[in-house]
Amino acid sequence: MIREIRQSLTLEYTLQTRTRSMVLAGLASAALFSQAVLATPASADSAVVSEQQQSSALRYWTPQRLAAAKDADAVAPTYHSSRAGSPADRPSRPYRQPAAFPEHGKKPASYAALQATSPQRWTGGGLISTTGGKVFFHNPKTNGDYACSGDAVNSGNKSVVATAGHCVVDPDGTAYQNWVFIPGYDHGNRPHGTFAATPLHWESQRIGDSDAAWDAAFVTVGQVNGTRLVDAVGGQGIGFDLAPAQYVYSFGYGGSAAEENGQQMNWCAGTDTFAGGHAGGGVWGIDCVQGGGSSGGPFLQGFTTANGSGIQIGSISIGVGNYEYHPYYGWEARAAYDAAQGS
Structure with missing residues (x-):
């Protein structure tokens, strides 16, 4: 999620502003790492690793590099509130239900329904405590190492991580390198291992346009000790074209001091509100803001605190004022997801 919090929304940004590259300070302590840049044409929607x-x-992400990675923020947190539109009237049903909770997983705490208007540490256990995790990657354009959030979602190949587009690829089509997902990350611990990306997939509309409405991405990951991601940690359900304006929960590794500097998973909750965007999709959000580094964390609809599972309908993208927003999963996101589960 974007650390820059704006007090008022700019209705339209010029194309020049929306397409400028992400400019982030490189880490002074980050050593140069020799690796071929992933060649990705500007019109591509995937990159093979x-x-x-x-x-x-896997070798690159030493404990020292994990600790030094900067929270990933994208330039120009835009969405076009002047473009009227909301999700189309299409069948409202999840594409995949959550995967079974692993037997070895942490059991959820038993307490009543939760409320949050500011980020809090998630202590409820359940499926989200294993499917939620941190994303780490190297940006060849800045020679810097960065951190985002992600979530294991159920899929045909049981190997898909949902995250934000700006945690995978630059708007100019430059795919990020050394991309890994660490489910259940907590203060440097990797309880389920580190999963490396195989192909990276994003909405093709993102290339040349940093609009948050196109900020969805899905990454196929390899196995750890011969075990697929969902077999190891479970997977949240995922839905496309679901009925909007529902009560949702969001989860992420915000980098503020109040959120433990990205070392623990935090959560927010609220009723999803339409902010604007293209017809049939757009940008939705809740009255709660997690810090930089939470980008890519899941928005879950129909979330159950009893078992920590729900249906993912978006990933944290931007923060504006007191709200954090996600792109609505429509057919464009479905295409990227299908590519990832087919890899």
Whole structure:
């Protein structure tokens, strides 16, 4: 989620503003890492990661680099509130239900329904405590290492992570390198191992346009010790074209001091409100803001505190004022997800 919090919304940004590259300060302590840049045409919606690059990514993320990674923020948190539209009247049903909770997983605490208007540490256990995690990647354009959030979602190949587009690719089409997902990350611990990206997938509309409405991405990951991601940690359900304006929960690793500097998973909750965007989708959000580094964390509809599971309908993208927003999963996001589960 974007750390820059604006007091008022700009209705339209010029194309020049919306398409400028992400400019982030490189880490002074980050050493140069020799690896071929993933060649991705500007019109592409995916990037393949070779086996050699996957192995390199796993070696790259030492405890020191994990600790030094900066929270990923995207430039120009835009969405076009002047473009009227909301989700179309299409069948409202989840595409996939949550995957079974692993037997070895942490059991949820038993307490009443939760409320949150500011980020709090998630202590409820359940499925989200294993499917939620941190994303780490190297941006070749800035030679910097960065952190986002992500979530394991159920899929045909049981190997898909949902995250934000700006945690995967630059608007100019430059795919990020050394991309890994650490489910259940907590203060440097990797309880389920580190999963390296194989292909990276994003909405093709994102290239050349930093509008938050196109900020959905899905990454296929390899196995850890011969075990697929969902078999290891479970998977949240995922839905497309679901009925909007529902009560939702969001989860992420915000980087503020109040959120433990990205070392723990936090949560917010509220009723999803339409902010604007393209017809049939757009940008929705709740009255709660998590800090930079929470980008890519899941928005879950129909979330049950009894078992920590729900249906993912978006990923944290931007923060404006007192709200955090996500792109609505429509057919464009479905195409990226299908590509990821088919890889």
